[in-house]
Amino acid sequence: MTITIYINGKREILECQPGDMLTEVLRKAGYVEVKKGCDTASCGACTVLIEDKPVLSCSYLAVRADGKRITTIQGVAEEAKKFAQFLTAEGADQCGFCAPGFALTVLSMKKELRNPSEAEIRHYLSGNLCRCSGYEGQIRAIKKYLEAVHD
Amino acid sequence: MEIREYARPKSMDEAMHLIHEEHGTAIGGSAWLRTNTKTVMLGVDLSDLGLEYIREFQDHIEIGAMTTYRELETSLLLASRFGKIFSTAVGHIVGIQLRSIITVGGTVAGRYGFSDLNTTLCALGARVVFYPNIEEDLASFIEKGYAGPFLIEKIILPSSARAAYQQMRISENDFPIINTAVAWMGTEWRVAAGSRPAAARLCRNAMKILADSANPSNEQIEAAAQESSKELQFGSDIRASATYRQKILPVLVRRALLEVRG
Amino acid sequence: MIDNFDSIPPADSKTLKATQKFNVIAHDIAKIDGEGLVLGRPAFADDLAPANALYVKLVRSPHAFARIISIDPSEALALPGVACVLTWKDCPRVPITRAGQGNPEPSPHDRFILDEYVRYVGDEVAVVAAEDEATAEKAAMLVKVQYEVLQPVLDFEKALDNPIVIHPEPEIHEMFPIGFEPKRNIAAAYNMEIGNVEQELAKSPVQVETTVHTQAQQHVALEPHTAFSYIDIHGRLVIVTSTQNPWHTRRLLALALQMPLRQIRIIKPRIGGGFGGKQHIHIEPYVAMVTLKTGKPARLALTRREVFEATFTRHEMRVKVRLGANSDGKLNAIDMQVLSNTGAYGEHALTVFMVAGSKTLPLYNKVNAVRFGGHVVYTNKVSAGAFRGYGAIQGLTGLESAMDELAHKIGIDPVELRRKNMIHEGETSDVFRIMGEGTEGVAMTIESCKLEECIARGKELIGWNPDRLVWEVAPGKVRAMGMAIAMQGSGLPLIDMGSARIEFQDGGFFKLHVGATDLGTGSDTILAQIAAEELGVDVESIVVYSSDTDNTPFDVGAYASSTTYVSGSAVVKAARSLKKKLIEAVAQKFGVDPAFVIFDNKTFKTLNGSKSLSLYDFSFDTLYHDGERMKTIEATESFTGAKSPPPYLAGFVEIELDKETGKVEVIHYVSVADVGTPINPNLATIQIEGAALQGIGLALYEDVRYSERGHMLSHNLMTYAIPSREDVGRITVELVDSYEPSGPFGAKSAGEIGIDTPPAAISNAIRNAIGIRLTDYPFTPERVLMAIDKAKTEGAN
Ligand SMILES: Cc1cc2nc3c(=O)[nH]c(=O)nc-3n(C[C@H](O)[C@H](O)[C@H](O)COP(=O)(O)OP(=O)(O)OC[C@H]3O[C@@H](n4cnc5c(N)ncnc54)[C@H](O)[C@@H]3O)c2cc1C
Numbered sequence A: 001m002t003i004t005i006y007i008n009g010k011r012e013i014l015e016c017q018p019g020d021m022l023t024e025v026l027r028k029a030g031y032v033e034v035k036k037g038c039d040t041a042s043c044g045a046c047t048v049l050i051e052d053k054p055v056l057s058c059s060y061l062a063v064r065a066d067g068k069r070i071t072t073i074q075g076v077a078e079e080a081k082k083f084a085q086f087l088t089a090e091g092a093d094q095c096g097f098c099a100p101g102f103a104l105t106v107l108s109m110k111k112e113l114r115n116p117s118e119a120e121i122r123h124y125l126s127g128n129l130c131r132c133s134g135y136e137g138q139i140r141a142i143k144k145y146l147e148a149v150h151d
Numbered sequence B: 001m002e003i004r005e006y007a008r009p010k011s012m013d014e015a016m017h018l019i020h021e022e023h024g025t026a027i028g029g030s031a032w033l034r035t036n037t038k039t040v041m042l043g044v045d046l047s048d049l050g051l052e053y054i055r056e057f058q059d060h061i062e063i064g065a066m067t068t069y070r071e072l073e074t075s076l077l078l079a080s081r082f083g084k085i086f087s088t089a090v091g092h093i094v095g096i097q098l099r100s101i102i103t104v105g106g107t108v109a110g111r112y113g114f115s116d117l118n119t120t121l122c123a124l125g126a127r128v129v130f131y132p133n134i135e136e137d138l139a140s141f142i143e144k145g146y147a148g149p150f151l152i153e154k155i156i157l158p159s160s161a162r163a164a165y166q167q168m169r170i171s172e173n174d175f176p177i178i179n180t181a182v183a184w185m186g187t188e189w190r191v192a193a194g195s196r197p198a199a200a201r202l203c204r205n206a207m208k209i210l211a212d213s214a215n216p217s218n219e220q221i222e223a224a225a226q227e228s229s230k231e232l233q234f235g236s237d238i239r240a241s242a243t244y245r246q247k248i249l250p251v252l253v254r255r256a257l258l259e260v261r262g
Numbered sequence C: 001m002i003d004n005f006d007s008i009p010p011a012d013s014k015t016l017k018a019t020q021k022f023n024v025i026a027h028d029i030a031k032i033d034g035e036g037l038v039l040g041r042p043a044f045a046d047d048l049a050p051a052n053a054l055y056v057k058l059v060r061s062p063h064a065f066a067r068i069i070s071i072d073p074s075e076a077l078a079l080p081g082v083a084c085v086l087t088w089k090d091c092p093r094v095p096i097t098r099a100g101q102g103n104p105e106p107s108p109h110d111r112f113i114l115d116e117y118v119r120y121v122g123d124e125v126a127v128v129a130a131e132d133e134a135t136a137e138k139a140a141m142l143v144k145v146q147y148e149v150l151q152p153v154l155d156f157e158k159a160l161d162n163p164i165v166i167h168p169e170p171e172i173h174e175m176f177p178i179g180f181e182p183k184r185n186i187a188a189a190y191n192m193e194i195g196n197v198e199q200e201l202a203k204s205p206v207q208v209e210t211t212v213h214t215q216a217q218q219h220v221a222l223e224p225h226t227a228f229s230y231i232d233i234h235g236r237l238v239i240v241t242s243t244q245n246p247w248h249t250r251r252l253l254a255l256a257l258q259m260p261l262r263q264i265r266i267i268k269p270r271i272g273g274g275f276g277g278k279q280h281i282h283i284e285p286y287v288a289m290v291t292l293k294t295g296k297p298a299r300l301a302l303t304r305r306e307v308f309e310a311t312f313t314r315h316e317m318r319v320k321v322r323l324g325a326n327s328d329g330k331l332n333a334i335d336m337q338v339l340s341n342t343g344a345y346g347e348h349a350l351t352v353f354m355v356a357g358s359k360t361l362p363l364y365n366k367v368n369a370v371r372f373g374g375h376v377v378y379t380n381k382v383s384a385g386a387f388r389g390y391g392a393i394q395g396l397t398g399l400e401s402a403m404d405e406l407a408h409k410i411g412i413d414p415v416e417l418r419r420k421n422m423i424h425e426g427e428t429s430d431v432f433r434i435m436g437e438g439t440e441g442v443a444m445t446i447e448s449c450k451l452e453e454c455i456a457r458g459k460e461l462i463g464w465n466p467d468r469l470v471w472e473v474a475p476g477k478v479r480a481m482g483m484a485i486a487m488q489g490s491g492l493p494l495i496d497m498g499s500a501r502i503e504f505q506d507g508g509f510f511k512l513h514v515g516a517t518d519l520g521t522g523s524d525t526i527l528a529q530i531a532a533e534e535l536g537v538d539v540e541s542i543v544v545y546s547s548d549t550d551n552t553p554f555d556v557g558a559y560a561s562s563t564t565y566v567s568g569s570a571v572v573k574a575a576r577s578l579k580k581k582l583i584e585a586v587a588q589k590f591g592v593d594p595a596f597v598i599f600d601n602k603t604f605k606t607l608n609g610s611k612s613l614s615l616y617d618f619s620f621d622t623l624y625h626d627g628e629r630m631k632t633i634e635a636t637e638s639f640t641g642a643k644s645p646p647p648y649l650a651g652f653v654e655i656e657l658d659k660e661t662g663k664v665e666v667i668h669y670v671s672v673a674d675v676g677t678p679i680n681p682n683l684a685t686i687q688i689e690g691a692a693l694q695g696i697g698l699a700l701y702e703d704v705r706y707s708e709r710g711h712m713l714s715h716n717l718m719t720y721a722i723p724s725r726e727d728v729g730r731i732t733v734e735l736v737d738s739y740e741p742s743g744p745f746g747a748k749s750a751g752e753i754g755i756d757t758p759p760a761a762i763s764n765a766i767r768n769a770i771g772i773r774l775t776d777y778p779f780t781p782e783r784v785l786m787a788i789d790k791a792k793t794e795g796a797n
């Protein structure tokens, strides 16, 4: 089958099988910023935005994405760079395998929640697992980032 | 997951035909289907049927089968009619990225033992509507299933209830060890427990003890809580033993009841 | 679930003295690869694999123990797109170890890359390669294997001298004596005694005995093990792989495939976490076999399930500790007896077990007698291997639980009991000399130990009050505190060696080449900081390239908390030597004695100021302008530690325990550490925060579970849940001022120590909360509640 998706503003026509999940199709098309950390929809590394909503691309049928707008971290590179400054300032980037999916979710949280409490931040991001950082540094970075961009 | 053929019907009749006559497999959020290694001969994608809605009617609320968990937990309508129960019940399930995919229909259809949502829906006295227009009590569907292929169109909730949800998990993103939901429907109490690890059941004896008083006494609450663990069966799995489940269910039922009664 | 984070005050940040002393060291320099990683630029092995690479899939054993009767690949081979199916008959019959360790390896050579026998569910049976992933998967399922199913040994308590022998094969052997007795299912064994433990125990008025059982744990590096291979223009085999130790990988592969070392090149790209899980050859042999067979590039990324079922876990251990003390708390004797489960193969069997004693017993160095011993046994479970904490966490869990039991028995503050007995600067322990990783150790005097400061600050941060270690917060809900202390090491003295090469480039910057392996820890950044500090330039002037056996100098790899201390020291030496060469070259150009030339602020000057030359100009002079004097200025140096200075840490925890359900929540975890000078305080802090959460995971949630027939039940992230962002309230980490004279700019190590205290500290807090010592990890709600109930019924009787 072929699907037409609008990824990071670019129209792409891609080949896929009906059972293919979006992660594999995107990675094969060169969007390797979409990571795969598990086989069970548990880790959040594969997060992309579909029509601006964060979803797990590993559990989303590629055929269902036909005609839809998809954003990876590369599609919001400028904002991501800004957030990366705060993350690296805390040393919380570590191995970085979780980072693209995590950062994308942070950016969408910024749009969705106004002045979130720490508990709300943790709750919104609980689907993004990180085994390296212990999360504390990421939380410090997010708080400082939100403060900076809201001023 | 392998899907041999894929269809995205534009009408309920067409979807119904593919499921009933062509042995098609309904695709809701696809998150659970994907963890299955079985080959799907014909996948019937329900995403173009307009089943993504939460609507209020005069004496009830309808939730379309393709409504996602994220919509349930962020719905202002549901929050105003049922309090925090939806966001508490589904808020632990992995993360918002999964909850933006998984559907009410896929959950009810699966009758999963571990389900947080099905326990909640049982307690709220939900009804499930199979296309075309076959309505059944959701709790009895969870218990007995459905003969033959089916297509869930929507579920129906009463217009409001005071309800609470309690669960136990080893860690926050894990599956529940046991869960319970209780609701005061205005005329009666409903108590359900799930993840025993088998699927949700109503605690009918406990409900009887609470009877029709909005303000049951502490003794009634304790008796109902104790009864809940006597009237249900429990099993063991990698997360906990039957004994443990049976032991803590009354604690959770009591806490939920106290939360609603105040 | 904690919903009020404002109630837990964050640590008030305090400045380390070291920050004022250095220009680059002890500063929070951002990780040099950070932005690229956040943006998801191609960096990991799977991002970089060539598009035409064959997909490799492994056929794995469905049985815990079996002999392969036959393998029929014909149906698989008939599938269009299938390139090859390889079995044990295609492998050289050479026993190897998969453990990435020094040469000769302290692990037995008890494994073949593919064998006629399979020894756990998931053990490799055959290698399949095809043009696309789906075909490879299908083909793997079509390979017909007939097994003679054998009775497995699954319980490690029953493995020793079991009539079922897991390794009967005659070719396997140890590389030097490690107590290897495969006929008795013993992979390694060891015993030592200093003084007379039984006598000292008998003499002691107070005695305690505590046994703990720590479970296997999964590493869960978020990137699954991934590699690809190809043949380069010279006909050599190149493997790009997520490994923690490129050189060990090259050496072990050469043995396994019977190839000359010079024919192999290993490149480590970015890797998505390791924690010890990638300190082995798990995937490299299989991609290599396919590439060698077909001549084509080959790629393999394990699924999460394969990572769980068929790489390594932490060693499950039973640790029994007996302590003898005077009634004032002075310790007289420690006896630690350990049974360790290495699973089907003996990778790291001896060494992890040794560390259970060697990096724990010296903490209490004032005893009159100390004894350590036990066995490491084979079972038909997935192999255990290296994992952050590496035995120390298991040993400390036993020791620090016993210490609290002793404190209860005597009736003193557990903190004071430790202070009375613990090691201090200027002291030593015989254990250092006697116990090493292989067998013998290296004597050392402790030159930096700020445990007192760690404890004092930890008490402040958690609000420690020995008279109030438990209090009720609601009916049935209590809060309680507990603590534990820990030590680790910094590299393996006289075994680990690391090297660095620095080369001066036109434009006035420096190429730093290191064999050291950045697992995401930020070691590339840290090593650049060290080079910059020593050279007196900014970090931007250092360009780092690491972990490529062809293009960077040797390094044993990233394990045993070695990178900062060992590889960092090599960088200091290389930078020092390069600076000397630069000054000599400039002096020659100036026509003066090198003693009269100084280098400061990127400028060379004569002492009297008569001549001056910028680093920038000189870089072009030496490479383009200076005629016969033109040369590449570079220096390569190596370092091996004469000692392994331990970092220290005091861990404190506040928990909330629900007595009605048994649920334990960590409200606040405080780790205060002495890591020497933190080269990059942020990165050291994150190492310790991440490690603390991994340790909390071990204490409360994570468990590797098997069916009665040896199938792993917790084989994915749905059945093996790791801590999420919502599990733990707050982790506070602080570093104390410390300076290790033997380390680079005073540094020790920070990578492992943070994981060591949570299991014991949480156990001690639970003990304070309910008066019961839990001994079986993890402390799930069920285990806690059952213990409470059991105590109630016993109390009633
Ligand atoms: C990683 C992970 C963790 C989870 N953790 C939890 C948890 O902790 N607690 C919890 O309660 N749940 C949990 N779930 C389950 C989740 O809540 C959903 O119940 C589940 O994913 C099914 O929803 P779906 O939309 O993905 O269904 P699908 O996968 O699309 O379908 C599931 C089944 O329902 C059928 N189906 C779907 N829609 C219809 C319909 N309209 N009519 C008839 N049949 C239909 C399908 O044919 C299929 O057989 C988890 C799921 C995953 C993947």
Ligand code: FES
Binding pocket: A035, A036, A037, A038, A039, A040, A041, A042, A043, A044, A045, A046, A047, A056, A057, A058, A059
């Ligand atoms: S890859 Fe882990 S959630 Fe999608």
Ligand code: FES
Binding pocket: A092, A093, A094, A095, A096, A097, A098, A099, A129, A130, A131, A132, A133, C222, C272, C273, C520
């Ligand atoms: S940084 Fe490694 S998993 Fe998050």
